[in-house]
């Protein structure tokens with residue numbers, strides 16, 4: 001049974017004269033977050049749609065489309081346009097860096113990598129494997145090196161090579177979160193200084209199976225760095241990515257791409273209509 005039908009079935013109450021769906025519980029369960037779920041519930045209540053399943057579903061779809069529209073600034077263009085990928089460990093940053101490079105290269109663009117997770121040598125190694133596979137030049141530093149200085153060197157080299165994009169992979173773990181945010185803040189300021197002509201793009205990479213924790217991560221990273229957008233990975237799982245809507249609704253942060261697998265081709269541009277249709281299918 002489909003994800004949505006399954007949930008609806010779970011929240012149908014057979015108590016009372018007529019089948020009633022517990023919309024609020026259903027929406028929370030579908031990962032829309034408490035605030036958006038309450039807003040949607042209030043809307044259905046106000047418009048008298050709580051007992052009218054089909055109409056209510058259509059109303060929710062329209063409202064979600066409205067929330068997800070309007071959308072996003074274009075990816076940065078510059079020589080190079082800089083994309084900083086941030087997020088907690090395991091979210092899919094390094095894999096997504098490779099997927100983005102694959103995508104840009106297919107569009108005929110020249111790409112550079114900056115391996116700025118200097119906290120873990122294995123992270124640099126992982127990106128290096130992708131860099132070799134994709135034939136993308138990569139600038140890195142020793143374990144423990146200053147991530148901002150790696151980013152600076154990478155920018156200079158990418159700029160000299162007239163690259164279209166510099167993709168910066170960053171650390172997700174430090175001794176503590178404050179250190180991580182400080183390091184990322186420094187990285188951001190350094191890149192902002194050198195790439196003054198183009199806006200710096202900061203994309204949060206989140207694991208789509210992390211539920212409402214995604215909202216917490218988005219808030220934290222947004223407060224510390226100011227996010228341009230989000231990439232949600234692992235939507236090839238049972239998660240249908242309701243948090244995409246919660247993050248847009250609560251924080252105004254748009255989703256740019258979704259990941260649906262570990263291979264290079266499995267990064268899709270986020271499309272609100274397709275997303276909503278699939279969510280309710």
Ligand code: GDP
Nearest residue numbers: 089090091092093094095233234259260261262
């Ligand atoms: P990082 O720590 O944020 O750099 O995360 P990684 O890029 O190392 O990814 C963590 C794990 O998630 C790896 O095993 C990836 O292959 C896997 N992964 C990344 N994106 C996806 C996705 O869209 N779907 C699935 N199923 N796995 C993914």
